[in-house]
Amino acid sequence: MNYKTLTLTLLLGLASLQAQAKMTMNHEGHDMSQMEGMDMQAMEERVMTKGVITRLDQASGKVGLKHEAIENLKMPPMTMVFLLADPALTKGLKVGDVVSFLVENRAGKLTVTQLQKR
The missing domain is CATH 2.40.50.320 (Copper binding periplasmic protein CusF)
Known part of the structure; x- marks a missing residue:
């Protein structure tokens, strides 16, 4: 493997890892306020x-x-x-x-x- 191929492979790998990390951290489409409300509701139910x-x-x-x-x-x-x-x-x-x-x-x-x- 030459240096150009190795460099390209590493860059593609890093780009893939960045995309995965971004997808993992992206909560788009999830209403987090509802989830927090569910936690509060669960706590209230235990009073x-x-x-x-x-x-x-x-x-x-x-x-x-x-x-x-x-x-x-x-x-x-x-x-x-x-x-x-x-x-x-x-x-x-x-x-x-x-x-x-x-x-x-x-x-x-x-x-x-x-x-x-x-």
Whole structure:
């Protein structure tokens, strides 16, 4: 291989690497503000809500809670019954206990996915 061919090969290789780097860094067509919003939404969904247990029904997998506003569901304070993702979440808890909980809307059913005594 002569120097002209070697030089040309190196230049083409560098041009190819530059193009790949530019494509990797180019987010054109991606709305990054939406992605950041998704991160914020995910964080908001993980905010625990304070409540008081008003009813425990492990057999049916339900818990009654008098709760503060549930921000991720835009729900005002009230008392209502929720499904439990796992009835074991209520282990060691009793009516009257103050708790923190996380509730999600799973296919139209409000479901407590985390529950802990405060």
